[in-house]
Amino acid sequence: MIKRVLARLEDFFYRNILKNLLKLSRLGYGTIVTGAESGANFEHMYDNRPNGKFIIGRIIDKALLDLPSVKATRGRKEDIKRVLWNEIHNNKLMNKKTYVLDLASGGARYLRELVEEHRSGDVESICIDKDKKCVTLGKNLAAREQLSNIRFFRGDIFHLAHLKKISSQILWKPNVVIASGLFIYFNNEATGKMLREIYEFLPFEGLVIFSSYENLSSRKLMRKVASTSSGEEWTLYYRKPDYWRDLLHQIGYRQIFILRDQWQMNNICTARK
Numbered sequence: 001m002i003k004r005v006l007a008r009l010e011d012f013f014y015r016n017i018l019k020n021l022l023k024l025s026r027l028g029y030g031t032i033v034t035g036a037e038s039g040a041n042f043e044h045m046y047d048n049r050p051n052g053k054f055i056i057g058r059i060i061d062k063a064l065l066d067l068p069s070v071k072a073t074r075g076r077k078e079d080i081k082r083v084l085w086n087e088i089h090n091n092k093l094m095n096k097k098t099y100v101l102d103l104a105s106g107g108a109r110y111l112r113e114l115v116e117e118h119r120s121g122d123v124e125s126i127c128i129d130k131d132k133k134c135v136t137l138g139k140n141l142a143a144r145e146q147l148s149n150i151r152f153f154r155g156d157i158f159h160l161a162h163l164k165k166i167s168s169q170i171l172w173k174p175n176v177v178i179a180s181g182l183f184i185y186f187n188n189e190a191t192g193k194m195l196r197e198i199y200e201f202l203p204f205e206g207l208v209i210f211s212s213y214e215n216l217s218s219r220k221l222m223r224k225v226a227s228t229s230s231g232e233e234w235t236l237y238y239r240k241p242d243y244w245r246d247l248l249h250q251i252g253y254r255q256i257f258i259l260r261d262q263w264q265m266n267n268i269c270t271a272r273k
């Protein structure tokens with residue numbers, strides 16, 4: 001009886017008090033109203049500049065941006081950037097250009113921050129996202145940063161036929177495929193199918209890079225207050241590194257490398273065809 005009352009009180013606190021307070025902050029508003037997984041929300045986490053309504057909104061935003069789970073998101077972006085940077089420069093050594101396909105790209109910050117590599121033409125990137133707003137955001141940011149060889153397209157990455165069509169239109173085949181911040185939203189069947197299709201799609205020696213969560217310190221907060229951009233219920237899938245290691249090995253990938261971040265939240269997985 002007491003337990004039930006406490007649970008109701010807690011629910012009331014999250015839904016009626018905390019939710020309204022959090023909405024005053026930029027990240028809270030994005031997470032609760034416009035969709036926690038949206039590319040714009042992630043750009044704000046990467047920018048790490050507190051913003052919100054009134055001083056209280058900015059203070060709450062600063063607290064949210066300092067949460068370990070948000071720090072881990074910024075850390076994940078840095079790790080992906082390092083892997084990409086390394087691949088681009090190794091390819092360059094062998095007179096090979098790097099062609100990146102970013103699946104569910106959002107604003108593709110980890111690519112856009114490789115400014116020199118894109119401007120020098122050592123890498124060319126295509127970014128796909130199903131959300132029209134993300135595509136517009138990515139296009140505008142890349143234009144503002146004068147990055148002409150990062151292009152954004154709208155598309156559902158679970159229709160790989162669509163990717164093949166895009167690939168034939170741009171006259172190149174990616175030798176790197178990224179999926180960052182995506183697999184947490186999809187079950188084992190969908191992610192396994194996607195990794196198999198990427199394997200088929202990649203040339204020999206091609207690299208897949210993806211991130212996955214094994215834990216999220218703000219799980220409870222997300223469950224209680226967050227909404228998806230489609231308004232659907234949150235279902236998040238946490239997986240351990242060994243799950244990916246086995247799956248990648250089964251599919252036929254080689255040189256599997258899984259990096260666990262310092263927060264024990266994100267795993268950055270890379271593997272070659």
Ligand SMILES: C[S@@+](CC[C@H](N)C(=O)[O-])C[C@H]1O[C@@H](n2cnc3c(N)ncnc32)[C@H](O)[C@@H]1O
Pocket residue numbers: 037038039042103104105106107108109128129130131134155156157158179180181182
């Ligand atoms: C959490 S954000 C990650 C953005 C970016 N990759 C990053 O790590 O910063 C997830 C993105 O996946 C996109 N997305 C989700 N399902 C998708 C699908 N089936 N096809 C294409 N994009 C999808 C969402 O629109 C959103 O922009």
